Amino acid sequence: MCDGAYVTEERIDKAKNLKLAITAGIGSDHVDLDAAIEKNITVAEIPGSNNVSVAEQNVMEALLLLRNYEEGHRQAVEGEWDLPKVGARAHDIVGKKVGIFGLGRIGELTAKRLKPFEVELQYHDPYRKEDLENEIGIDYVDFDTLIQTSDVVIVQSPLTKDTKNKFDKNVISQMKDDAVLVNCARGGIVEKDALAEAVNKGKIRYGGDVWYP
Secondary structure, rough: OOOOOOOHHHHHHOOOOOEEEEEEOOOOEEEEEHHHHOOOEEEOOOOOOOOOHHHHHHHHHHHHOOOHHHHHHHHHHOOOHHHHHHHOOOOOOOOOOOEEEEEEEHHHHHHHHHHHHHOOEEEEEOOOOOOOOHHHOOEOHHHHHHHHHOOOOOOOOOOOOOOOEOOHHHHOOOOOOEEEEEEEOHHHEHHHHHHHHHHHHHHHHEOOOOOOO
């Protein structure tokens, strides 16, 4: 599915010869698994195929948002030159507290790439990774602490029943004012209407390469 379309029950019904649906990466939430099982379609994943790419994207998104790059780019394109308007919301990443929601393979790679920037790293994950805590220099915290104390929150969790719309209006409201939220995992983890409202009000900044629907 080169256009990124969801493999819905309707599409499965039309694809009479479909035998295999493969994901480049982790997570098969784009496939109606019940319909696939009924039609005896194999759903497979290729974990690790884009781990480094996503980790680098996480770091890039965080830097672009902290440096207020979009406003500077807008001014350059439109012929405007108002440095205070850029600088007022441009911050160094050094010394910032970065929280990672989900310390799996990509979360680990993201943390390792952020460490040289001299940030404070913390994470929340259903499974504590004490070996990585010592190796990387990252602290385990509960979810509320992660949300309330991080200057940058990076979402790197799979989309499950527990994480769907995890970042709703209540959670986003607890984030620091002008905090950065990066989501290169699954769009459905962040409740889109609450996100749009928070961004439009200037409560947080958001970046990522996923959206739902």
